Amino acid sequence: MSKLLSETEKTTIIDQNGSRQENILNILLALQEASAGGYVDQETIALVAKKLSTTETKVFEIASFYSMIETKPQAAYVLEVCNSAPCHFTKSDEVSGWLEAELGVKRGEPTSDGLFSFRFTPCVGACDVGPVIKVKDAVYGDLSRDKVKELIQNLKKSK
Numbered sequence: 001m002s003k004l005l006s007e008t009e010k011t012t013i014i015d016q017n018g019s020r021q022e023n024i025l026n027i028l029l030a031l032q033e034a035s036a037g038g039y040v041d042q043e044t045i046a047l048v049a050k051k052l053s054t055t056e057t058k059v060f061e062i063a064s065f066y067s068m069i070e071t072k073p074q075a076a077y078v079l080e081v082c083n084s085a086p087c088h089f090t091k092s093d094e095v096s097g098w099l100e101a102e103l104g105v106k107r108g109e110p111t112s113d114g115l116f117s118f119r120f121t122p123c124v125g126a127c128d129v130g131p132v133i134k135v136k137d138a139v140y141g142d143l144s145r146d147k148v149k150e151l152i153q154n155l156k157k158s159k
């Protein structure tokens, strides 16, 4: 997991992503990606508001509106289950059910050890191997219940 970002590092990320209100979603996603807990905290929201000459309330509203932006600390591994149409037809709902059974938590809730959570995500560009799960930059496709179990075991071992 990455370290806490300094204000200078956050400012650099904002600048690299255009530093304008029309780029706010990309800015928030980039800050979330680089953050230690996989979320955008209040301090970061305040900085974005200042840099983009808008209000914290507006930035928070946008962050809360988009399901891919998190405003609370996330599990170490967030398993993103694609539920766009092609994957939906190749059983993304079933994958969600398998994860719920394997991890013992509902979608969006972290496991008690803070290691895993899972959520739906739009297409990750691997439609030909659906159903798929994305974990950080890696995509796992052609999933079966056994493959989902194996993925969880492997992630546990690598921690």
Ligand code: FES
Residues within 6 Å of the ligand: 082, 083, 084, 085, 086, 087, 088, 122, 123, 124, 125, 126, 127, 128, 130, 132
């Ligand atoms: S629809 Fe699932 S990866 Fe494209």
